[in-house]
Amino acid sequence: MTEQQSIPIQSPAACQTCPAHNAGNLLRLGVDMTEFDYVVALAGNPNTGKSTVFNALTGLRQHTGNWPGKTVQRAEGAFSFGGSKYKLVDLPGTYSLLSTSLDEEVARDFILFGQPDVTIIVVDATRLERNLNLALQVLEITDRAVICLNLIDEARRHGLTVDERRLARDLGVPVVPTAARSGEGLPDLLQAIDDVATGRFVCKPHRIRTQSRSISDAINRLAQQVEQQFPNLPNPRWVALRLLDGDQRIVEAVRKGELGDLTRPEMMEMA
Amino acid sequence: MATLALEPNGIKQDRVAALLDSAETLRWQIGQEFHEQLMEDIYTDAARIADRAVTRPDEKPRFDLDRTIDHIVTSRLWGFPLMILLFTVVFWITITGANYPSQFLSYILIDTIQPFLWNIANAIGLPWWLSGILIDGMYLATAWVVSVMLPPMAIFFPLFTLLEDFGYLPRVAFNLDNIFRKSGAHGKQSLSMMMGFGCNAAGVVATRVIDSPRERLVAIITNNFALCNGRWPTQILLATIFIGALFPVYLAGIVSALAVVAVAMLGIFLTFAVSWGLSRTVLKGEVSTFSLELPPYRPPRVLQTIYTSLIDRTLYVLWRAIVFAMPAGAVIWLIANVTIGGTSLAEYFITVLNPIGIIFGLNGIILLAYVVAIPANEIVIPTILMLTVLVYGGSGAGAGVMFELDSQLATRAILDAGGWTLLTAVCVMLFSLIHNPCSTTIYTTYKETGSRKWTAVAALLPLVMGFAVTFIVAQIWRLFSG
Numbered sequence: 001m002t003e004q005q006s007i008p009i010q011s012p013a014a015c016q017t018c019p020a021h022n023a024g025n026l027l028r029l030g031v032d033m034t035e036f037d038y039v040v041a042l043a044g045n046p047n048t049g050k051s052t053v054f055n056a057l058t059g060l061r062q063h064t065g066n067w068p069g070k071t072v073q074r075a076e077g078a079f080s081f082g083g084s085k086y087k088l089v090d091l092p093g094t095y096s097l098l099s100t101s102l103d104e105e106v107a108r109d110f111i112l113f114g115q116p117d118v119t120i121i122v123v124d125a126t127r128l129e130r131n132l133n134l135a136l137q138v139l140e141i142t143d144r145a146v147i148c149l150n151l152i153d154e155a156r157r158h159g160l161t162v163d164e165r166r167l168a169r170d171l172g173v174p175v176v177p178t179a180a181r182s183g184e185g186l187p188d189l190l191q192a193i194d195d196v197a198t199g200r201f202v203c204k205p206h207r208i209r210t211q212s213r214s215i216s217d218a219i220n221r222l223a224q225q226v227e228q229q230f231p232n233l234p235n236p237r238w239v240a241l242r243l244l245d246g247d248q249r250i251v252e253a254v255r256k257g258e259l260g261d262l263t264r265p266e267m268m269e270m271a
Numbered sequence: 272m273a274t275l276a277l278e279p280n281g282i283k284q285d286r287v288a289a290l291l292d293s294a295e296t297l298r299w300q301i302g303q304e305f306h307e308q309l310m311e312d313i314y315t316d317a318a319r320i321a322d323r324a325v326t327r328p329d330e331k332p333r334f335d336l337d338r339t340i341d342h343i344v345t346s347r348l349w350g351f352p353l354m355i356l357l358f359t360v361v362f363w364i365t366i367t368g369a370n371y372p373s374q375f376l377s378y379i380l381i382d383t384i385q386p387f388l389w390n391i392a393n394a395i396g397l398p399w400w401l402s403g404i405l406i407d408g409m410y411l412a413t414a415w416v417v418s419v420m421l422p423p424m425a426i427f428f429p430l431f432t433l434l435e436d437f438g439y440l441p442r443v444a445f446n447l448d449n450i451f452r453k454s455g456a457h458g459k460q461s462l463s464m465m466m467g468f469g470c471n472a473a474g475v476v477a478t479r480v481i482d483s484p485r486e487r488l489v490a491i492i493t494n495n496f497a498l499c500n501g502r503w504p505t506q507i508l509l510a511t512i513f514i515g516a517l518f519p520v521y522l523a524g525i526v527s528a529l530a531v532v533a534v535a536m537l538g539i540f541l542t543f544a545v546s547w548g549l550s551r552t553v554l555k556g557e558v559s560t561f562s563l564e565l566p567p568y569r570p571p572r573v574l575q576t577i578y579t580s581l582i583d584r585t586l587y588v589l590w591r592a593i594v595f596a597m598p599a600g601a602v603i604w605l606i607a608n609v610t611i612g613g614t615s616l617a618e619y620f621i622t623v624l625n626p627i628g629i630i631f632g633l634n635g636i637i638l639l640a641y642v643v644a645i646p647a648n649e650i651v652i653p654t655i656l657m658l659t660v661l662v663y664g665g666s667g668a669g670a671g672v673m674f675e676l677d678s679q680l681a682t683r684a685i686l687d688a689g690g691w692t693l694l695t696a697v698c699v700m701l702f703s704l705i706h707n708p709c710s711t712t713i714y715t716t717y718k719e720t721g722s723r724k725w726t727a728v729a730a731l732l733p734l735v736m737g738f739a740v741t742f743i744v745a746q747i748w749r750l751f752s753g
Contacts, residue, residue, distance in 0.1 A: 047566045061579055098310070101482040126567070128325050132317035154567065159328035167324040181572065206320070210312045215305060218297045229290050243294035245306055251294075255287055 026190055028059025029078040029085070036078060036087040038197040039114065043107055043138055044122030045131050046093030049150045051075075052180040053122055054090040057190070082194045089116065095130075097137045098245070105249070111141050112235075113258065118196045119145045120189070125155035125162050125177065135171065139205035140238040145173045146192045153179035172204040207237065218244060230259050337568050341442065345565075350446040355532060357439070361430045363528035366511055369422035376418035377681075385411065403608060404601050407661075412600025415653035416592045423507050424500070424585045431468075432580035436571035440465050445565060447539070454543045455550025457486035460493070464542060467497030468535075471712040474499075475719055485556040491716055492729045493545045495708040496538040501592070501648030505703045506531045508652060512683040513696035530700075538704050545732070592649035599643055599650055600657065607661035617662055631738055632698030632745030636662065636689060641702075646710050651703065656682065659689035694748050698741045705737035 044050045055061055058077030075090040091110055092103035111119055119142050123131035139145055149164055168175040174192040178185030195201035210216045222240035227233065239259065242250040253259050298305070343349055388410060392402035434440065444461035451458050459481050467474030471494050478490040498506065507527070515527030550556065606616040617639070625635035640654040686695075707713070707730045717726040 061583060098306075102479050129318050129321035132321050133313050136313050136316055154569075161326045163324045163326070167320065170320045170323065206316070208309070208312055208316055210308065211315070212301075212308050215301050215308055218301050222294055222297055225290050225293060229286055240294075241309065243291070244298055244301065245309065246298060251291060254291060257287070 026057070026187075027080040028057070029080055030059050032078055035085060037084040038086050038117040040086050040088045040193060040197070041110055041114065041116035041119045042088065042090045042122060043111065043119055043134070044093055044148075044150075045095055045124060045127075045134055048093065048122045048124040048131065049180045050090055050093060050122045053120070053148060053150065053178070053186075053189075054088060056180050056183060056186055058088055081190045084194065084197065086193070086197070089114070094134065096134060097141070108141075109249075111138060113253075115234075116142070117144060118193050120148050120193065121145055122148045122150050125149050125152045126158055126160060128162060136206065136208055139171065139173065140208060140241065141235050143203050143205045143234060144196050145203060145205065146189070146196055147171060147173055147175040148180075148189055149175055149177040150180055152177040153182065153184065171206045174201060174203075215244075226254075229254075233259060340568060341565060344439070344442045345445050350442075354443055354446060355536070357434070358535065359525070359528050359532050361427065361434070362507065362531045363524050364430060365423050365427045366507055366515070366527045366531075367524040368426045369507070370511075372422035372425075373418055376421065377414070380414035380418055381411070385414065400608070404604050408600040408602075408604025409597045410600070412596040412603065412650070412653055412657055413593050415656060416596045416650060417589065421585070421589055423504050424589065425581060427503060427507075428500075428580045428585050429577040432576050433571045433573065436569065436576050438566050438568045441565050450543055451546065454547035455556075456489045456493075456543075456546040457481045457483065460486070460490040460542075460546070463490050463494060464497045464539070467494045467499060469500055471495055471497065471499045471708050472715040475712060475715045478719070483556070485550075485554050488720065488725055489546050489549050489554055491720060492549065492725070492732065493542045495712065495729070495733045496541040496545065496705070498535050498538050498704060499648065499709075501709065502703050503531075504649070505652050506534050506700055508682070509696045509700050510534075512686070513691075513693055516683070517693070534700055534704050537701075541705065541736075545736075591647060595644075595647040596650045596653060599646075599654060602643060603654060603657045603661065607658065615662070617658060621658075621662060630745065631702070631741040632694050632748065633702060633741065634690060634695065637695075637699055637702075641706065645707070648703070648709050655689075655699075656685055659685050663688050694745060694752075697748075698745060701744060702737050702741050705733050705740055707731065707734040707737075 042050045042054055054075060054077065057079045059079070060075075060077045077088050077090075079086055079088060089110065091107040094101075094104045094107050097104055097108040097111075110116070119138060121135045121138050123135055135147060147167070149162060149167070152162070155162060162177065164175040164177050174196065176185055176189045176192050178189055180186065192201070196203060210219070219237065219240050222243060223237040226236040226239045226243075230236065230239075233239065239250060239254070243254070250259075344353055385406065388406045389402065392406060397405075441462075444458075444465060447461040447464075448458035451460050460478070462480060463474050463477040465474075466477040474494040474497060475491050478487050478494070481487040481490055510527040510530040511523075514530045515523035518526045603617075606620065609616050611619070620639050621635035623635070624638045628634040628636075628638045636655055636658045640651055640658060643654050644651045708716070713726060713730050716729045717723070720726060720729075
């Protein structure tokens, strides 16, 4: 097993990539979102502390509350780290990206059409199984993601231990344990975001495995066709999944050629 | 890419159609169970991955504090009484705590600084009308807003935010969910209602968590019945000086708190009643189900909560009140001092509105104040006070603003001079709960619904209801009090 997959190091100047060194380089830019280099999206289940992570990184004080459904609008802010400027977009918390309520659509559309450079998936360490349902769906759409294993302090309080390396190997993306309320783990999170954004770390995200032979055949066949029609599309398999599910929004996107637009890099700023 | 772009549109469209066709064919082949199979696969994967990563403590299930608290606060028997008790305690602390800082602020702002400003104005020889608008109008309105509203807000908002941070609000939503469903509304409406207790405009935006357009409209229209930031101080003040004052000092605080809770409860009751009415008449339809996650209780970070609620809520609301109070102060001073034939404009308005107001247990000044205060509910009470002082307070135009407002008793004295009775106070409290939403909320409603019709309903329905309720209360009151 290669440990390099989950722990990004391997850079000439070891000091500069050390999280402890770079923590001091975080510049909270609040709402100043001019001339950013990367777009970062924050996704996750409701009430996992997305807004707390958002506030900790941007220095903004978007109201956080201990109840699900707090964020229904997209909130945006910015920070700068390691010489790059990042625009951070806080998406509404959702349990899945499959059904069609407004908040799920906002989150899904942004990850799909906004094409963030990195998607941070905030998961609740004390409710990992339920939270992974969403994480797996996000990993189908984008292959540039970081798992923020939040509320790790609460997990400890409940006597749970989460093996983040095991998790990182299984999911194929960096996993960073954090306690955003107290700021624990945020330097490592920033480093992981930077690594994925700059391409220093290349994700190999987990793909959902299906038990049914006929379904996996259908997915593969359709995914191939999608890929032929839209080469360079980052997620043909996911589009195939949605088409098979009869998702009208995606059918429309295919028909109108919006999906084709996704392959053009200049569309990345449509956020 | 280049080849794709160069292709004539027709060929591209054909390919897209072929792709969609084959998707449709495959869909039929794999049949109905696809969605469920996919969900099951996701769950299986998630369970497997989570199981490998998480190690649970091998002990027996311990005493679970969260669960025990949940059993009590969401119990059928104790849920509602506990909810009422908690909110009563919050208001009691607010009411008893706000008195002294209020006195102090009005001593500084009105008894000390205002005369000082007049001395300066006289010394540099400003024309009387200019210093009138600036000092007796804009400055006085602002000073009143600060001294009347700042102390209760600075106590109430941190307490409310602490409850929120602790995780209590979703339990309230859980308690209310059943009634919401029975009244034909979406259970998540309890969440948007909770937001409404902070700010109705925010509450209207929060209804986005509701998927069905029908249930969302119900939630938007009824959000106004959740007593907002701008109206809490009105309720707290009037309850203190009119209702609490009826009782001996040691009971006054708790009685005032109960009165405010009663008004808030009436608001919740009206939310249910109107939801019920709407979903059985103009907005008929099925109730959808949803899952509400009860978050774990978290020990609130007290200092940070106090800091952010002071900055985000208290100062935000106060700033909004001040921004609206300054021009309103100027308008009030003008209509109180511009005279036609020896009578001020305000007196004309009030004379016309007074007979109408009396029918509803209110008076002309109150109605005029509500018109002036459409931009922000926060300034209703200061407007009423200013109009009362300017119209009844003195002999000549521009005079009579030197009321001593160094305690809540003095506020009472002004209102008494304006002819207020207990009935007036009760009716103003009711009307403050039930009347048109502020202009920000109306605008937000329009943006969210995109419909003039529903915006009009959301604005006018509460107004009509407010007049109906105060009318009935006033008539019954007068019937019994002779």
